[in-house]
Amino acid sequence: VTTAASSNSSLRTFVSGPEVLSAEVYWALDVMGNHGSFNSCNGKGQLFHLMFPDSNIASKFTCGEDKAAYLTTFGIAPHFSSLLLSKVKNASDYVLLFDESLNRPLQSKQLDVHVRFWDGDHVSTRFFDSHFLGHACADDLYKPLRTNCNTVGIHGILQLSMDGPNVNLKLFDMLSRDLEEETGSKLLYIGSCGLHVMHNAFKAGSNTTTWDIEHTLSCLYWLFKDSPARRDDYTKVTGSTVFPLRYCQHRWLENVTVLERAITIWPQIQTYVANVNASKLPHPKNKSFESVEKACTDPMFLVKANIFLSVAQECQPFLIKYQTDKPMLPFLADDLFTTLIHLLQRFTAVKLFSEDFKDRSNHKDASLINIGFVADKQLSELKVRKKVSEQDVLIVRKETKEFLVTALTKLLEKCPLKYTLVRNLAWLDPQKIKEKPSLCEKQLRLCLQIISSAGKVRENKCDTILNQFRDFAVICKTSEEASEWPTGAHSRLDTFFHAQLAKEHAFKDLWEIVQKVLLLSHGQASVERGFSVNKNITVTNMKERTLIAQRVIVDHLHHVGGVTNVGMTKELLQSAGCARQRYHAYLYEENKKREHTQQTKKRQVLQDEVDQMKMKRSKLQTNINALLTSADELAIEAEASDKISVLAKSNALRKAAKDKEQELKKYDKNIEKKTNEMKQL
Missing domain, CATH: 1.20.20 (F1FO ATP Synthase)
Incomplete structure (x- = not known):
């Protein structure tokens, strides 16, 4: 009898009503949304009993460390994954985005895969899966990505979005060959991530100079990092509590702020170094101080830093604009071209890239090279005060030119402007459709040639698509929504065209090609952001399956707008209710594998x-x-x-x-x- 009573009590502990299970699911979701640990759930049931003594739900609430773990990994995450997979399968086309990075706690390379697809009236980019690798050559990457393609259906893949290493290019060829053999179509290729290309071009340009700005910025940060004594000395002699920010080569947007901070506090840095050299403060015995001390002796350091800043600010608008998941490819060519022209005009009078910008006969005189307003002013002041010679001025201007030439060379070598498809997608810009319909029609025709040759649209449909586009262009001339775009009701291209075309049978074929083009990815921003999520949720000894489950949940919460927007559906509760059973089945299988x-x-x-x-x-x-x-x-x-x-x-x-x-x-x-x-x- 005692055993039976104990068994019934245990059963009541795990079998609760839907209200209690809903509360436990919401609690687990909140823990995941705030990147909390499962250990933080311990004791919360008792706490809720004390906080809400009159609540029947609180009295039955039990969601400690173990339950939160199996509830998320074997209950909630599988349900969210199935919802996403169902959406992707229902979409006619999709794009895979991938990148890998080192996961230090797991000591393996983590390959993150995102999927881009039409979700209702807009294009959505979601986390899909992760794989953990030792080596990351093309063959190693091919297997998991091919598995993901098989899961969704390889026939629907349009593009493989990636950055630019040769390994990825070989992988692209392997998957494209598979697609052609199995479906007769090819992957569309628009080059590697534009964000990576812009960042790497800037980095390549800066590396051609002898200024060593990046190294100095890094040393500035590490000089005061984890050193309360130095920070205290700095504050005492300068009266400032503002310290350098961390410079990171992989953070595209934050380095401008880092450089601005360094320029702002440079007088205080010089004061600190002078006091150290006068033996008024302890001498830091490290290489960071040696590098900063050397920079302080350079009268043109601020000039060089402001040149660096000026060029970085030239690139920053592009980097900021394309840190989004919205369809931006139709604007990419114009925005890249604008950035290229601005950089080009700093050292040459050439206005078009038809002329060779490397030809020195097209270059401006060194004194006319645009090094930036602040740098030019500082250089003039140094000359007046005779702190620098004419030779020094000439050298820094020539190095600026080499910086710009190298950056432009790298950009043109790698940027998506090389590809006809990218250069001719502006026909999807509502303003251009209204103002230049003939030009847009020509661009559409070129795009159709490429897309039809890839087997993504039938050639016998192309004339119909062009006719429908002409009709749509006429409507755009008088359309209020087209006139108001992008400040009107639809600030995104996908929602704008969905509202204009999706429900109009007369534009059925045009809508089909618009959907495909807007689905193409302009960069890897979503995948790169995912690396930060990995860092936030990964803890020592975490299982790979748990990490993937948490990524799935965090992605779903971001997609719906937070925990409070998660619908507690019957299917979610059923999946959560089966979590314990799945967990034990998993343990059984793991034990069998171990045996x-x-x-x-x-x-x-x-x-x-x-x-x-x-x-x-x-x-x-x-x-x-x-x-x-x-x-x-x-x-x-x-x-x-x-x-x-x-x-x-x-x-x-x-x-x-x-x-x-x-x-x-x-x-x-x-x-x-x-x-x-x-x-x-």
Whole structure:
């Protein structure tokens, strides 16, 4: 009776009403949304009992560390994953975005895969899956990505969005070949991520100078990082509590702020260094101080820093604008071209890239090179005060030109402007449709040639699409929404065209091609943001499955706008209710795998022992045969010569062979024993 009562009590603990389960699900979602740990859930049930003594739900609430863990990993995350997969499968086309980075706590490379698809009236980019790798060559990346394609359906993939390493280009070729063999169509290619290209071009340009600005900015931060004594000394001699910010080569947007901070506090930095050199403050014994001290002796450091800042600010608007998941590809060519022209006009009078900007005959005189307003003013002041020579001024202006030439060369080498499809997508700009319909029609025609040759639209539909576009362009001229775009009701291209075309049967074929083009990804911003999420949620000893589950939940919460917007549907509750059962099934399977692994290891150990014994037995048998052969030969010799001593030797060899035969039988028994043990495993 006691056992039955205890069992019923235990059952009541885990079998609660939907209200209690809903509360536990919401609690688990809130923990995930705030990147909390499962351990933080311990004791919350008792706390809620005390806080809400009159609540029946609070009295039954039990969501400690273990329950929160299996509820999220085996209940909530699978449901959210199934919702996403259903949406992607229902969409006719999709784009995969991927990138990998080192996951330090797990000590493996984490390959994050995002999927881009039409979700109702807009294009959505969502986290789809993660894979954990040791090596990350093309073959290693191909297997998990091909698995994801198979899960969704490879026939629907339009594009593989990625950054630019050669490994990724080989991977693109492998998947594109698969797609062509299986469906007859090809992947659309628009180059690598424009954000990466812009950042890497700026970095390549800065590396051609001798200014070492990036290294100095890094040393500035680390000089005062984790050093309360130095921070205190700095504050005492300067009266400032403003310190350098961290410079990171991988943060595209934040480096302008870092440089602005460094320029602002540079007089205080010089004061601090001067006091150290005057022995009024302790001398930091590190390389960071040596680098900062060296920069302080350069009268043109601020000039160089402001040139660096001026060029960075030229690139920043593009980087900010394209840190979005909204469809932006139709504007990419114009925005890239504008940035290129601005950089070009700093050192040359050439207005178009038809002329060779590397040709020195097209370059401005060194004194006319645009180094930025602030830098130019500072340089003039230094000349007046005779702090720098004409030669110094000439050198810094020439280095600025080399900076710009290298950056532009890198941009043109890698940027998406190389591709016809990218250069001709402006036909999707509502303003251009209204103002330049003929030009837009030409661009659409070029796009259709590329897309139809890739097998993504039938050629016999192209004339219909062009006719429908002409009709749509006429409507746009008088459309209020087109006139108000992008400040009107639809500030996104996807929602604008959905409102204009989706429900109009007369534009059915045009809408089909618009959907495909707006789906194409302009960059990797969503994947890069995901790396920050990984860092926030990953803890030591976390299982890979748990990490993926948390990423799925965090992505869903971001998509719906927070925990309070999650619908507590019947399906979600059913999935959450099955979490414990799935968890135990998972533990059972893991235990079986562990046992199988142990048995395999034991079997291998036994097999090695058997192989070793067989080898020794073989050698022993050879030895016995040799002894018997020698004994026979000696016996024949003894018979022929009547020598007793020779016969005695023959008998001794036979006795030795007989003893070894006994040892041979022991080997046979041991081999049989080990073989039987292997059969029982």
